[in-house]
Amino acid sequence: METFKQSARRLATFAMAALVLSAGASAAETWRFATKMPPDSPEGKVFQFFADRARELSDGDMDVQVYPSEQLGKEAAVLEQLELGTINIYAEDAFFLQKWVPDIKWIAPPFLFQSREEWVAYTNSDLARSWFQQAEEIAGVRPLGEPMAVVRGPYRVLISKAPVKGYEDIRDITLRMxxxxxxxxxxxxxxxxxxxxxxxxxxxxxxxxxxxxxTSPAALVESMGFYEQAPYITRTNEFWQGLPFMMNAAAFDALPEKDQKALLRAHEEAGAYSAELMEENASKMRAELEARGVTFTDMPLDPLFAEMETWYAEHDAAGALPAGMLAAAEAAKAAK
Structure with a gap:
């Protein structure tokens, strides 16, 4: 029996298709883009870059309107609207997809990949792609283009009151959780x-x-001011972060092919812009904070990741990991 949400989604699909067919050639297709981030943040700049490029590449056909700072509601409300098609795109960590796909909490497993390249290969594995496919089957949402093309972070750090020179020093900290x-x-x-x-x-x-x-993304260290109370910063590569542009699939499928291609290319360019912008911000942040007396420590990461192998082995043996996850991770590492 068709559920209320499925019925509403089907009717929304028909309505969107009818609007596309009835719209004049000169009328722009308006898409609502929801985000938690303020417009002047690095991520906010990336989102507006995407919107501007979508309009340019579609010759004005696509009018992507960015609603920053949760203007369209908190996450739960946004997900409802995304599913129904009243919001077209929501850009945030893929963890929010746990609403529909619980296993996707493993999309960015902590201390499993030392490089972003390995992690991205893992997110393109059959296992990870099956999680995104489930989200589309259940809720009618899917990522636009390469899911992790838009960078968040660009890496994770530990901000502490005392230096953390090796993972053994973690035993001496009280960590905000x-x-x-x-x-x-x-x-x-x-x-x-x-x-x-x-x-x-x-x-x-x-x-x-x-x-x-x-712990924090490097990009937020300066803006949050944590370094004023904890003047030691250690790169950990705890986990890697991307910002999938999760979209209402029916809305995308109802667009002319020309406009679909425009959105895909705008997203690809936004990904390249985000990588450049986040790295630039991280380098600038380090230089500015070092000038203020903050100390950046280089902790050897191999012993830390080796220690976590025990944790993963125990959880895999207990059946607490998705079937095939560690195999997918090893294949991703071998490919890179």
Whole structure:
């Protein structure tokens, strides 16, 4: 029996197709693009770049309107609208797809890939692609182009009050943590004490001593000001992050081929722009913070990743990992 959501999605598909057929040649197709990020953030600039290029490449046919800073609602509301087609694109970490595909929480496994190239190869494995396929089958949403082309991060760091020169030093920190079972399990395995704090409470937590360390994308280190309370920064490559442009599949399929190609090319160019912009911002951030007395430490990563092999082996033996995940990871590493 067809569910209410499936019926609504089917009717929305018919409506979108009818609008495309009835629209005049001179009328632009308006797409609503939802994001959590402010427009002046690095990611906000990438999203607007995409919107501008989509209009240019489609000769004005595609009018992608970016709604920053959760203007269209919090994540739960946005996902409902994305499924129904009243929002056309939502760009955020793929973790939000757990609403429909629980296994996709393993799309960015912590301390499994030392390089971004290995991780991207893993996200293109048959296993990872099957998760995106499930999202389309269940909710009618799929990624535009290469899912991880748009870069977030560009890498992960540990910000701490004392230097972390080796993974053994993790046993001496009290780490700000968030309510995620996977992250909690990993950092407990590495020996950290954990302090549950909201992201917006983290600065005060560092200041008061509730925590003496926090993990973060490199791009957010300066804007959040954590370095003022914890002046040591260590690159960890904890996990890699991308921003899939998850779109309403029916809306895309209803477009003329010319406009589909315009969106795909705009997305590809936005990915290249994001990689350049994020790396530039990370380099600039390091130079500026070092000038303010912040110390960047280089922790050997091989021992850390070797230690995590035990964690993965134990979880795989217990059936806690998706079937074939470690095999997909090893194949990705071998390919790179």
């Amino acid at each position: 968030y309510p995620d079972e996977l992250a909690i399990s990993v950092w407990k395995h590495l020996g950290a004490e954990l302090a549950m704090l909201a992201w917006t409470e983290t600065y005060q937590g560092l200041q008061s001593g509730l925590a003496n360390a926090v």
